[in-house]
Amino acid sequence: MAIVPDSPRSLTEFEQRFGDEDTCAEYLAAARWPDGFVCPCCGDSKAWRLESKPWTYECAGCGRQTSVTAGTILHHSKLPLTTWFWAAYVMATQPNGISALQLQRELRLGSYKTAWLLCAKLRQCMVAPGRAPLSGLVEFDKTEMICRSKNDPVTCDVGRNHHGKMLVVGAVEVQGLRLGRIRLSALPDDSAASLHAFLAASVAPSATAPASGEAGYSGGPGINDDPHVMGATAADKARPRVHGVFSDLKVWALSVYHGMRRKHLQSYLEEFVYRFNRRRDRQAAFPALLGLAAAHRPVTYDIAISLGATA
Ligand SMILES: [Zn+2]
Numbered sequence: 001m002a003i004v005p006d007s008p009r010s011l012t013e014f015e016q017r018f019g020d021e022d023t024c025a026e027y028l029a030a031a032r033w034p035d036g037f038v039c040p041c042c043g044d045s046k047a048w049r050l051e052s053k054p055w056t057y058e059c060a061g062c063g064r065q066t067s068v069t070a071g072t073i074l075h076h077s078k079l080p081l082t083t084w085f086w087a088a089y090v091m092a093t094q095p096n097g098i099s100a101l102q103l104q105r106e107l108r109l110g111s112y113k114t115a116w117l118l119c120a121k122l123r124q125c126m127v128a129p130g131r132a133p134l135s136g137l138v139e140f141d142k143t144e145m146i147c148r149s150k151n152d153p154v155t156c157d158v159g160r161n162h163h164g165k166m167l168v169v170g171a172v173e174v175q176g177l178r179l180g181r182i183r184l185s186a187l188p189d190d191s192a193a194s195l196h197a198f199l200a201a202s203v204a205p206s207a208t209a210p211a212s213g214e215a216g217y218s219g220g221p222g223i224n225d226d227p228h229v230m231g232a233t234a235a236d237k238a239r240p241r242v243h244g245v246f247s248d249l250k251v252w253a254l255s256v257y258h259g260m261r262r263k264h265l266q267s268y269l270e271e272f273v274y275r276f277n278r279r280r281d282r283q284a285a286f287p288a289l290l291g292l293a294a295a296h297r298p299v300t301y302d303i304a305i306s307l308g309a310t311a
Pocket residue numbers: 039040041042043044059060061062063064
């Protein structure tokens with residue numbers, strides 16, 4: 001992941017700095033090629049910047065022309081870079097991010113679909129490849145979130161997955177009185193297998209989890225139960241930290257999105273996780289997101305929809 005070292009410290013400072021296309025393109029090029037241009041076709045680093053096309057390089061090795069946005073999440077976007085940058089800055093650094101509707105109004109975009117796709121593409125970049133699993137003492141539990149749309153398919157799963165509700169599992173690193181990083185995931189069902197799959201993907205094998213005494217919580221991969229840590233029966237008392245995260249998540253989902261659609265739930269959870277895990281260093285969250293965007297393969301509207309559908 002490429003990270004550009006400096007970042008604006010406020011929205012005002014951001015707007016003063018990134019007010020034109022050239023500035024944004026220069027910053028994006030530095031995020032994409034921190035050690036200088038590298039041809040995505042042949043790997044050659046010798047290239048010329050074309051005067052006839054903005055921010056486009058011609059490889060000395062194979063002759064291929066590559067724009068600074070080609071092959072990235074910004075591929076073939078008709079939106080100005082200033083729009084991408086503004087959206088990325090607000091989504092990465094502002095405590096509540098921004099909804100597509102708010103973004104459309106703020107930037108006076110032509111349609112809601114354009115704003116939604118911009119947000120959806122940036123959201124797709126919010127999972128860093130190879131991100132480290134949670135470690136140390138990890139608290140986890142499940143919760144339910146209410147679906148926003150009445151048109152969403154209603155599931156009839158057994159257990160606690162009620163009609164019109166979505167199951168979410170979360171885990172948080174407990175570092176004394178502080179919280180470390182979190183992970184959140186939509187659960188397809190209430191089975192122990194689904195829970196264990198989340199833990200295997202999100203929690204390091206050496207992690208320790210407070211025991212809950214509830215079926216399906218013990219013996220998951222990556223979990224060494226410690227029965228001495230907590231013994232309360234009420235979930236929010238036994239696992240107050242992860243339920244505090246759930247509480248913040250639900251307030252955010254309601255206040256910004258007026259509830260969440262089932263098909264896009266996972267991508268919204270990843271957006272929440274991205275900001276939460278960078279809450280102590282919001283300044284770095286913006287260049288990190290741009291670095292991820294520059295390294296992310298292109299995503300079309302159809303792909304963005306289907307990614308949401310399968311998440
Ligand atoms: Zn080349």
